[in-house]
Amino acid sequence: MTDDNKPTCGQRMSACGRFLYNKDRGTFLGRTPKSWALITIFYLIYYSCLAAFFVGMLSVLLFGIIDDTKPMLTGEQSLIRMNPGLGMRPMPDVERTLINVNASDQKNLDRLVGNLDQLVNSYSSVNKSLEDPNMEYANCNLEDAEANRDFDPKKKICRIDPSKHWGNCTSANKFGYESATPCVIIKMNKIYGWLPDIEDPQLSNHTLMRCEPENDGDKATFGSGSLLYYPGVTVNGTDYGYFSSALFPYLNQKGYTTPTVAVRFPNARRNVLLMVSCRLYNIKNYRYDKMDRDGMVRFELLIVNTGSR
Known part of the structure; x- marks a missing residue:
């Protein structure tokens, strides 16, 4: 195409105008009003069908597959199974799992106590009000689980x-950290529908828990004397903490609180690293593997102060 045949600027503007609106053909942007109406419909x-x-x-x-009241996979089909x-x-x-109790490091002590205060506050906020109006609190006897079998766990907790x-082990006494007798709270994971199968009801009708040296x-x-457990029980001369059977099963109830046991170290040696492992006892439906750390919790405790014991 020579320069003589090249459209001028005016011709280009005229062609653009005819594309926008062609009076002879009655089109707008290349389509008649009827064509635009049909394609719009x-x-x-x-897109309505797609939506x-x-x-x-x-x-x-x-609403048809996922149930918001319970996990889709429960029991042995769940990722954590029933252990x-x-x-x-x-x-x-x-x-890290090191709990460093240093009497000269007030900032660290405040951080440890604050972490436990957060746990206490989570219990307190739940205890004040229940989110589900169909649920109510029961006056449970945590020591005697059989005394609490007269209520429906889906309606009362x-x-x-x-x-x-x-x-x-309370917030008022800083959970023993400022007195170098620290408390550690052991929590049991929530498993939907899990009930402890007590191994020997004659010993205890609860799930027992004990912390011991790793080695x-x-x-x-x-140190001298036993660890202190709250709540605790003595079985055949051995002290245990226990998770009351009254707290099971967990069925995703609104207001349900995780079972806990407080462990206090009143006479642990100072300036020595304590390697502690805690596990469950007296239940059949539980797997413990020290090598894989299955069914246990492990932590280190170091109590530092100026006077060694």
Whole structure:
């Protein structure tokens, strides 16, 4: 194409104007009003069908398949299966399990106590009011689980008051950290529908829990006397903490609080690293593997002060 045949600027503007609106053909942007109406109706129907299909599939997923009251996979089909695990507090650092109790480091003590206060506050906020109006608190006897079998766990749950449940491990006395007799709270993981199968009801009708040195040669580091458990029980001369059977099963009840046991170290040796492991006893439906750390919790405790014991 020579420069003589090249359209001028005016011709280009005129062609653009005819594309926008052609009076001779009665078109706007290349289509007649009837054509625009037909294509608009087509896309309205097309995208309405797509939206309806999406909403329908989402409704089937949310209301037909997923039950918001319980996990989709329960029992042995769930990821954690039916083996209860244990956790611990305080745990201000998620990457470490060392609890360093240093009397000269007030900032660290405040952080440890604050971590436990958060746990207490979570119980207190639940105890004040229940989110589900169909649920109510029962006056449970945590020592005698059989005394609480007269209520439906889907309608009533046991109230846990840390100030009474954890003995001397309370916020008022800083959970023993300022007096170098620290408390560690052991928590049992919530498993939907799990009930403890008590191994020997003659010993106890609860799930027992005990903390011991990681290595047998470290027993001397625990100091004289036993650890203190709240709530606790003595079975055949051995002290245990216990998770009351009255607190099970967990059925996703609104207001349900995680079972806990407070462990206090009143006479642990100072300036020595204590390697502690805690596990469950007296239940059949529980797997414990020290190598894989299955069914247990492990932490280190270091109590530092100016006077060694």
